[in-house]
Amino acid sequence: MIILTLCYEILGMSKKYWLMKSEPDVFSFDDLKARPGGTDHWDGVRNFQARNFMRDEMKKHDLVLFYHSNCKEPGIAGIAEISKEAYPDYTAYDPKSLYFDPLSAPDKPRWFMVDVKWVKPFRRTVTLKEMRRVPELRGMKVLQRGQRLSIQPVTKEEFDEICEMGMGE
DNA sequence: GCCAACGTTGGC
DNA sequence: GCCAACGTTGGC
Secondary structure, three states, X not given: OHHXXXXXXXXXXXXXXXXXXXXXXXXXXHHHHHOHHHEEEOOOOOOHHHHHHHHHHOOOOOEEEEEEOOOOOOEXXXXXXXXXXXXXXXXXXXXXXXXXXXXXEOOEOOOEEEEEXXXXXXXXXXXXXXXXOOHHHOOOHHHOOOOOOOEEEEOHHHHHHHHHHHHOO
16 A cells, blocks of 8 residues: 555655636636536636646646635635546637637647536635635745736645635634 | 736737 | 736735
8 A cells, every 4th residue: 555655656646736716706616516516617727837737737636725716705615626637628719708719729729628526615715814824824826926826736735724724613 | 996916929 | 039018817
């Protein structure tokens, strides 16, 4: 068992942890729950760094902190997981889509998306405000000034800490 | 609604 | 390849 765990570590196959931002007015954590199977595709990412995380690093069963941005109480609403690894974001091909990009085509896709599955809610949202007060979370990108990246890696320690905050009183 | 900070674009 | 202008993000 230890050997197997080691192999996974060395091959980079161990589970990763992520933070994904969404504006709740557009697509909330509850909206995800309401989708068939609690699953939806994460379309519309048009930033290269965020795309690369999705395309190159996200694996099935990775866990996700679902973050509500640009709203009254920014913070983490609950847990989701990656249920399908990266595939072309077809909204880029649709001239009527908000996310249309003429530089992307089916034979040469520029943008990618993953499927995300609702896992469980917190008892309460873990707000940005309270995250700022926790020394263990100080390194998180989402707390850095001017940080706009909509998909960010988080450490297991950060992930666990936030789960505790969300599941506690 | 403001505006600082950022990523992207495009002229040179 | 520089960098100013622009559009967007997102906390406040």
